[in-house]
Amino acid sequence: MSTAAKETSPPAEKDSVGTLRAFVGVPVGAAVVRVWTTVRPGFEGGSVRWVPEENLHLTLKFLGNIEEARVAAIGSAVREALSDTESFVATARGLGVFPDAARPRVLWIGLDAPALTALARGVDRALAPFGVEPSATPFRPHVTVGRWRPRAPRDPRLRPVLARWRDHEFGRFRVDEVTLFRSTLRPGGAIYSPLEVFPLKPGGNRSARENSRTG
Numbered sequence: 001m002s003t004a005a006k007e008t009s010p011p012a013e014k015d016s017v018g019t020l021r022a023f024v025g026v027p028v029g030a031a032v033v034r035v036w037t038t039v040r041p042g043f044e045g046g047s048v049r050w051v052p053e054e055n056l057h058l059t060l061k062f063l064g065n066i067e068e069a070r071v072a073a074i075g076s077a078v079r080e081a082l083s084d085t086e087s088f089v090a091t092a093r094g095l096g097v098f099p100d101a102a103r104p105r106v107l108w109i110g111l112d113a114p115a116l117t118a119l120a121r122g123v124d125r126a127l128a129p130f131g132v133e134p135s136a137t138p139f140r141p142h143v144t145v146g147r148w149r150p151r152a153p154r155d156p157r158l159r160p161v162l163a164r165w166r167d168h169e170f171g172r173f174r175v176d177e178v179t180l181f182r183s184t185l186r187p188g189g190a191i192y193s194p195l196e197v198f199p200l201k202p203g204g205n206r207s208a209r210e211n212s213r214t215g
Helices: 030-043 068-081 114-130 158-165 206-214
Strands: 019-027 048-050 057-067 088-098 106-112 142-148 169-175 177-186 189-199
Touching: 019 068, 019 114, 030 088, 030 106, 030 142, 030 158, 030 169, 057 068, 057 114, 057 142, 068 114, 068 177, 068 189, 088 114, 088 158, 114 169
Parallel strands: none
Antiparallel strands: 019 057, 019 177, 048 142, 088 106, 088 169, 106 142, 177 189
């Protein structure tokens, strides 16, 4: 994954009356989360705000504010689009930053699985009739694990730490469902609540699925 890619963080506006903030995403497997927690102490003491472990996910599509009355129709469209999609294994590999190490804003773990791009395209097609425009930048599958506070001082430890973990494999997990999430903004951070879960068809070997559950 190139560090030249841009992080498209959702803006911090509040829900309007009759609307909710939503995105389509994939939760990260527990095994990957556990490995990440062993690496994170290398960044402690800096100016990074960590994403809570329960919030770690891959965003396939951020919808922004949508009308609550359209949630059911959106869910039906996504479910239909993914009805023939088989589950698969994704590999979490490498730490990186957006936009670059000289002026970091986002810390991420890369995700490696060609099927993720196809999954994102399917969701894009399903949401197009609802006025959700496709992203202007190429899809770069990643999990945001932290964000630097505004005007944070440069940390001389950053480059060596990134170099150390650039090609590290954090584990694998089975992508066997996609979720339509509601994102509720709170002073302490966003709260993600599943609105609808879309199971994928069984695929691949079962042992990888069990590893993603148990680590």
